[in-house]
Amino acid sequence: MCTGIIGVGVLVSAPAVAAPATPSSTASAVGTELSGKTVFLDPGHQGGAHSENLQRQVNDGRGGTKNCQTTGMTTLDGVPEHTINWKVSELVRSSLESLGATVKTSRADDTGWGGCVDDRARAAGESGADVAVSIHADSTSTTTDADKHGFHLIVPTLPIPSAAADAAQSEGGRSASTLMRDSYVRAGFEPANYAGVENGIQERSDVAGPALTTVPLVFVEMGNGSNPDDAALLESSDGQLKHAIAISTGIIDYLLGSDTAEASSAGPATTTAAAPAGAKTTDITVPTATAPSTERSAVEGRSALSGLLESVSPSVESFGVDGLRGLVTPDNVSSVSTFARGLLKQILADR
Numbered sequence: 001m002c003t004g005i006i007g008v009g010v011l012v013s014a015p016a017v018a019a020p021a022t023p024s025s026t027a028s029a030v031g032t033e034l035s036g037k038t039v040f041l042d043p044g045h046q047g048g049a050h051s052e053n054l055q056r057q058v059n060d061g062r063g064g065t066k067n068c069q070t071t072g073m074t075t076l077d078g079v080p081e082h083t084i085n086w087k088v089s090e091l092v093r094s095s096l097e098s099l100g101a102t103v104k105t106s107r108a109d110d111t112g113w114g115g116c117v118d119d120r121a122r123a124a125g126e127s128g129a130d131v132a133v134s135i136h137a138d139s140t141s142t143t144t145d146a147d148k149h150g151f152h153l154i155v156p157t158l159p160i161p162s163a164a165a166d167a168a169q170s171e172g173g174r175s176a177s178t179l180m181r182d183s184y185v186r187a188g189f190e191p192a193n194y195a196g197v198e199n200g201i202q203e204r205s206d207v208a209g210p211a212l213t214t215v216p217l218v219f220v221e222m223g224n225g226s227n228p229d230d231a232a233l234l235e236s237s238d239g240q241l242k243h244a245i246a247i248s249t250g251i252i253d254y255l256l257g258s259d260t261a262e263a264s265s266a267g268p269a270t271t272t273a274a275a276p277a278g279a280k281t282t283d284i285t286v287p288t289a290t291a292p293s294t295e296r297s298a299v300e301g302r303s304a305l306s307g308l309l310e311s312v313s314p315s316v317e318s319f320g321v322d323g324l325r326g327l328v329t330p331d332n333v334s335s336v337s338t339f340a341r342g343l344l345k346q347i348l349a350d351r
């Protein structure tokens with residue numbers, strides 16, 4: 001069983017009791033790999049404790065208006081999208097903060113209001129983030145849809161009327177979205193097979209966020225809550241952790257070198273292929289050979305770190321079955337965050 005290297009230390013260090021609500025800066029050894037980088041996380045939608053009018057019309061970034069917000073979908077088993085988005089976002093936040101990044105978020109909790117779509121786009125721009133990530137999950141039916149599944153990245157149809165938004169989304173936004181797609185694929189997720197998605201990317205002109213955001217934006221639809229397999233991952237703590245690792249890795253790939261041409265040049269990585277659920281992993285191979293020989297040190301660093309992070313995914317699956325599930329209750333996201341943070345620290349210590 002694979003517990004070795006990463007497992008024991010991390011699991012022992014995870015507190016049995018949930019940490020306080022502000023888990024970020026109390027950790028002792030925060031990494032510096034992402035020092036100076038700012039990430040804006042936008043967990044889609046909001047909690048139900050508000051009295052806002054969702055139908056209030058706001059700027060859609062294309063010369064028209066649209067509803068201020070929507071409530072988001074609900075999975076087959078009745079889990080609201082806003083909660084899934086929130087938990088994954090918190091995991092991503094703790095992962096990035098453990099590497100020294102500054103993380104700002106569009107909403108402060110999963111109970112109340114979080115702003116209209118235009119408010120969130122404005123907040124992303126004002127944050128001065130190097131990259132913003134809107135985290136969502138999709139649905140295709142109010143009943144079971146066994147056929148449609150998979151993740152996708154929404155990118156805006158270009159050009160965007162706002163020159164600042166167009167510049168941000170045509171360059172950094174496209175690059176970051178492509179890297180996120182690649183990260184999802186390497187983590188074992190399948191691109192969506194519906195709604196005109198091509199290779200995990202869906203171009204749309206009717207989503208206001210990307211058309212209003214003046215920093216590079218990634219808009220991820222993690223999966224289809226109407227599909228039983230996708231829903232199971234979205235609803236479970238270990239599934240949410242898998243999504244968070246894929247998202248964190250995509251962000252790190254972008255922040256440590258946004259040259260997309262190099263992103264796939266590592267070739268067919270030997271250890272990063274997705275392990276099928278339940279696959280046994282007997283050790284954690286550090287895929288040092290996946291970095292292409294190149295003169296670009298930033299790219300080498302990015303590839304090495306990315307490879308290390310990817311190598312963790314099968315381990316997470318193992319822990320999900322054997323250890324993590326016992327440690328983490330569905331509502332104890334703080335402990336999952338601690339797990340993710342500890343995992344990343346261990347990875348970095350082993351570099």
Ligand SMILES: [Zn+2]
Pocket residue numbers: 044045072073081136137138
């Ligand atoms: Zn959504």
